[in-house]
Amino acid sequence: MKYALFMGCTPYGATPEVKTSLEATATALDIELIELTEASCCGATHLQDYDSFLSLVLNARNLAYAERLGLDLITVCNTCRLVLGKAAAELNGDLRLRERVNEKLAEVGLRYDGSVRVRHLLYVLRDDYGFDNLPIKKPLTGKKIAPFYGCHNIRPSEGDDDPFRPRALRDLITALGGEAVDYPLQNDCCGFHAQMQASETTYRLGGKILAEAGDYGADWIVTPCPLCQLSLDAQNLNALRAVKRPSSPPTLHLTQLIGVALGLNEKRLGLNRNIVSVSI
Numbered sequence: 001m002k003y004a005l006f007m008g009c010t011p012y013g014a015t016p017e018v019k020t021s022l023e024a025t026a027t028a029l030d031i032e033l034i035e036l037t038e039a040s041c042c043g044a045t046h047l048q049d050y051d052s053f054l055s056l057v058l059n060a061r062n063l064a065y066a067e068r069l070g071l072d073l074i075t076v077c078n079t080c081r082l083v084l085g086k087a088a089a090e091l092n093g094d095l096r097l098r099e100r101v102n103e104k105l106a107e108v109g110l111r112y113d114g115s116v117r118v119r120h121l122l123y124v125l126r127d128d129y130g131f132d133n134l135p136i137k138k139p140l141t142g143k144k145i146a147p148f149y150g151c152h153n154i155r156p157s158e159g160d161d162d163p164f165r166p167r168a169l170r171d172l173i174t175a176l177g178g179e180a181v182d183y184p185l186q187n188d189c190c191g192f193h194a195q196m197q198a199s200e201t202t203y204r205l206g207g208k209i210l211a212e213a214g215d216y217g218a219d220w221i222v223t224p225c226p227l228c229q230l231s232l233d234a235q236n237l238n239a240l241r242a243v244k245r246p247s248s249p250p251t252l253h254l255t256q257l258i259g260v261a262l263g264l265n266e267k268r269l270g271l272n273r274n275i276v277s278v279s280i
Contacts, residue, residue: 017270
């Protein structure tokens with residue numbers, strides 16, 4: 001199995017544990033990832049508000065690098081998946097617009113023809129690898145794990161996952177031997193993208209998620225989005241203060257959770273970098 005990897009910028013800055021845990025997990029699963037080292041930030045929905053055409057050119061460039069390899073493009077970030085996927089859909093649906101974009105790409109020797117698929121690692125593991133085929137060495141028996149999807153990976157959703165009642169994370173947790181905790185806020189917004197404009201609102205959104213997951217008995221929370229993880233982990237103290245709670249379950253990255261079940265080294269998974277201590 002071989003894919004083009006759009007790492008995004010967050011694993012190189014705020015969440016380096018995503019990069020190391022992804023590399024360790026992919027190696028254990030014999031998945032070859034060709035990182036698009038020439039790629040740039042997707043714009044994270046903010047550039048799109050400022051200059052939509054520039055955003056399309058930027059992301060068509062990212063897509064063209066994967067297309068040149070003839071591989072599906074995968075991401076480990078909900079927002080990257082959303083932005084790249086929306087750019088591809090817009091360019092594939094408007095050939096005149098795509099030619100305008102390609103005029104710009106020609107300046108750097110690239111062209112986007114619309115053949116690449118944009119996918120999130122979660123759904124690649126579900127649909128290509130198969131959750132039941134994961135070589136589990138340390139089942140998560142006895143762990144109650146709350147899935148937190150966030151909003152950018154399920155609106156629009158990949159494949160047959162229901163944006164109102166998604167199942168991918170629940171099915172993964174079960175396959176890893178854990179018990180999936182069903183709670184109402186699991187597919188809400190963490191508020192990350194309002195952090196600069198309305199930080200207290202973001203803290204309340206995150207705090208409610210943390211509190212509810214804890215109230216429903218979760219030992220851990222898992223999310224496929226590093227931005228959601230930052231809201232729930234890096235901002236944990238602010239989030240708990242906003243909802244007047246003393247503590248919460250820790251929030252793991254998707255690749256960390258899988259890595260634990262695969263029996264991988266805790267340091268390689270970056271568990272020591274999580275703000276809220278993870279006891280395994």
